[in-house]
Amino acid sequence: MTKLLTSLGITRDSWLLFWGKVTGLVLAAAGILLHGGAIPAIPSRWTSYILLAAFVIGGGSAHYATSPLPGKNDPATIPPVKIPRTLSIILVALVLGGAGLGLNACAPSLTPEENIASLSTKVVTTFSAVETAATQAQAKGLITRAQLDQVAMAGDALGRDGQALANELRQYDAIATAAGNTAVVVASVQATIGDLNTQLATVGKVIPNGTVSAVDAAVAAAVTLIAQIQAAVL
Numbered sequence: 627m628t629k630l631l632t633s634l635g636i637t638r639d640s641w642l643l644f645w646g647k648v649t650g651l652v653l654a655a656a657g658i659l660l661h662g663g664a665i666p667a668i669p670s671r672w673t674s675y676i677l678l679a680a681f682v683i684g685g686g687s688a689h690y691a692t693s694p695l696p697g698k699n700d701p702a703t704i705p706p707v708k709i710p711r712t713l714s715i716i717l718v719a720l721v722l723g724g725a726g727l728g729l730n731a732c733a734p735s736l737t738p739e740e741n742i743a744s745l746s747t748k749v750v751t752t753f754s755a756v757e758t759a760a761t762q763a764q765a766k767g768l769i770t771r772a773q774l775d776q777v778a779m780a781g782d783a784l785g786r787d788g789q790a791l792a793n794e795l796r797q798y799d800a801i802a803t804a805a806g807n808t809a810v811v812v813a814s815v816q817a818t819i820g821d822l823n824t825q826l827a828t829v830g831k832v833i834p835n836g837t838v839s840a841v842d843a844a845v846a847a848a849v850t851l852i853a854q855i856q857a858a859v860l
Contacts, residue, residue, distance in 0.1 A: 650684015653677070742802070745855055746795035752851050753788035753822065756829055757781025759840040768838050780828040784848075787825065791818045791855070798859055815859050819852055 657677040757778060764774040798811045826845055833841050 644687075646683050646687025650680045650687060653680035654684065656680075742795055742799045742858055745851070745858060746792045746799070748851060749792040749795070749855075750785070750788045752848050753784040754781070756784060756826070756841065756844040756848060759838070759844040760829070760833065763833075763838040763841060769833055773832050776832045777829055780825040780832070783825045784822060787818050787821045791815065791822065794818060795855070795859070812859060815855070819856065822848070822852060 653676055657673050657680055757780075760769065760774055760777040760781070763769045764771060769777075794811055794815045798808055798815065801808050801811060826848055829841070829845055835842055835845075
């Protein structure tokens, strides 16, 4: 492998090995945080795959950075092959992309319970983002104060309903895990989603689609999340 890397013009102080070590450290830190439950949006079952990637990428880069590979200013014992920098970047991107796809294919799918738990963590922030986007738009003069006041009332309802929905999803998760009857909580989720759709429609009337891109994006994210919840629960 050392001869192959040398023939490709990769030295022990190459930028490729440097960023490989950085990537390994970042992945290792993410794996540790995930194991400790600090990243609730990502299932803990991913931990071993992330740490494996950290070991392979970071460990391999660190090994060859301290290996007999020649340095940038050392005489090469094997005539290097001249590879354009752009081609090198493309090759690295392809390798990293392939590794990412491989990890994604190997990683276990979310169980229904894990999917519900993941969705419940996104509810409050997703719906509160609508009012936040409107507030920022008003500060930039993109909408009037009167429009913001109307969105704020809808946003207040979105916040309450979002918190209620998050609690209902947690209840659903607990009942489903215990193989209990989820009919009552499902009906509650349906009612809450109906209220959320009403408030989102109000925002759409006050700030028509196409007026402020950030508001459009926040509303679209909320609608997408509702669709995901309906697919998982209803």
